[in-house]
Amino acid sequence: MPELPEVETSRAGIAPHIVGKSFREIIIRQARLRWPVPPLQTTLPGLELLSVARRGKYLLLATQPGCLILHLGMSGNLRITHPDHAPGKHDHIDFVFADDTVLRFNDQRKFGAVLWTEDEPQLHALLRDLGPEPLGADFDGAYLLSRAQKRSLAVKSLIMDSHIVVGVGNIYANEALFMAGIDPLRAAGSLSAAECGRLAAAIRQVLSAAIAQGGTTLRDFANADGKPGYFKQSLNVYGRAGLDCLNCAAPIELFKIGQRATYRCRVCQV
Template identity: 55%
Template sequence: MPELPEVETTRCGIEPYLLGQTITGVTVRQPRLRWEVPDSIQSLVGQTVQQLTRRGKYILLHTPAGVALIHLGMSGSLRIVDATLLPRKHDHFDLLLASGNIVRYHDPRRFGALLWTADPVQQHPLLRELGPEPLEAGFDGDYLFTQSRSRTVNVKAFIMNAHIVVGVGNIYACEALFLAGIDPRRVAGRISRERYLKLANSIREILTYAIERGGTTLRDFVREDGSPGYFQLELKVYGRADEPCRVCQTPIRHLTQGQRSTWFCPVCQH
């Protein structure tokens, strides 16, 4: 599914087309997404887009009347298309812009979302308990160390917990732990402050680089213009079971943790 770099890549890609634009219409073809698209989404009509931000994996479209929350789900994508382009199967909603462009949402699995709030968006039930952004102030190794004390879960599950830090999905958790040299099976509460300092830096480095490379294409994700991301060509461990480690040549191992696949190097990570 799209993770933080893919969502941020999408946000950056569509932002120039939306800022300052008036939304002239909202067309919902399929309201039954992860949550029912509310009728209040029509409040967008006539509104001017003031900001396009991201919180975790949510793209937030800010207007004077309120904020639309968009989630890409497991297979969703947003494209900027001409108003004359007919919708395809699985094109579930359109935001019509005064420029003549359309923001079109495509989602074969229908696990994304389009929601609306007129209240302060950070108090929305889906956002208010999220942890800090990994690329912003407030997230560092000291924070991870403090949050990890007395935790008995494995370190991979710990950094994937959105209440601890947002946006570190399965791909980037595997890659960050490899870069930091930490075995994903280790208990979070038994890892030193020094190693958490390295892990926090690794998380920032991996996510920043993935954004620069346009996100990771795995199965369904494409950028807003339809082109793929390229970070998948440089994955060190994710999806590489039994292939040689790019550092030490030891075969990469695969295991399942909490119903999620994990890949790691048994030599480089300890």
């Protein structure tokens, strides 16, 4: 599914094309996504889009009276196109702007979401309990240590909990733990302050690199121009089960934590 770097890539890709423009028409071809799509045809036309922001894996498209909350689900994507370009089978919603720019929401599995709120979006039920942004000033080793202490769950599960820190999905959790030299099965409460510092820094480094390279190409993700991300070329451990560790040549192991594929080098990660 699209993770934080993919969502941030989408945000950066669509924002220059639509911010400052007014909605002209909303075309809803499929209103039954994860939750029912509200009647945006009567809400948005005539409103100016003021900004496109991201909170975790949610995109926030703000207008003066309210805010669209978008989630890409398991396989969703957003594309900039033109009304003359015929929609495909899974192109469920078109946001048409006054200059004929179209923001098209595609979601093959229909697990995504398009919602509307006229309240402060950060107080929405989907957002209000989220943890800090991993690239923000509130996330560091000291914070991670404070949330890890006395916890017996696996450290990989801890950093994938959106109430602890947002946006650290499975791919990047595996990569960050490898970079930090920490076994994903370690009890979170066993981490030292130094290890938490290493892990927080690794999370920031891995996510920053992925954003810089346009996200990770796995199955369905493509950016706003339809071009795939390139971070898959730089993965050190994810998807490399049975191959030699790039550091020590020991075989990369594959197992599951919480039903999620987990990769480690038994030598490099302790």
